Amino acid sequence: MKRLVLFAAVALAIANGIGAAAAAELxxxxxxxxxxxxxxxxxxxxxxxxxxxxxxxxxxxxxxxxPSQIQVLTVHKQLLGGKPQS
Structure with a gap:
């Protein structure tokens, strides 16, 4: 019985320490x-x-x-034959 109480106390201490040491984000x-x-x-x-x-x-x-999303989403004006393409 003494061993069971000791094991429960150690398990409780470990469980309480795990929550405090967890990282919010990797x-x-x-x-x-x-x-x-x-x-x-x-x-x-x-x-x-x-x-x-x-x-x-x-x-x-x-x-x-x-950067690639910004390049795709920005408006580009290309000149074809001297006229802006709409």
């Missing part, structure tokens, strides 16, 4: 501008790897957007 890494997982960092090495910002750096109209 870190995101990038290498030369491309997203990379923690496993890829461990395999490929940590050269040129940075932790990505959790706040988007680029926005379009107040919404987060990647």
């Amino acid at each position: 870190p995101i890494y990038e290498s030369t501008g491309f997203p990379i997982t923690a496993h890829q960092v461990s395999v490929m090495g940590a050269g040129h790897v940075e932790e990505a910002s959790s706040v988007p750096a680029l926005t379009l109209g107040g919404m987060p957007a990647s």
Whole structure:
């Protein structure tokens, strides 16, 4: 019986410690501008790897957007034969 009480006390202490040590969000890494997982960092090495910002750096109209999304969504004027294309 003494062993059961001790085991219950240890289990309760571990359960209380797990909630306090949990991370709110896992870190995101990038290498030369491309997203990379923690496993890829461990395999490929940590050269040129940075932790990505959790706040988007680029926005379009107040919404987060990647550089390719901004390029696609912005209006482009192309000249064909000297006349602007509408």
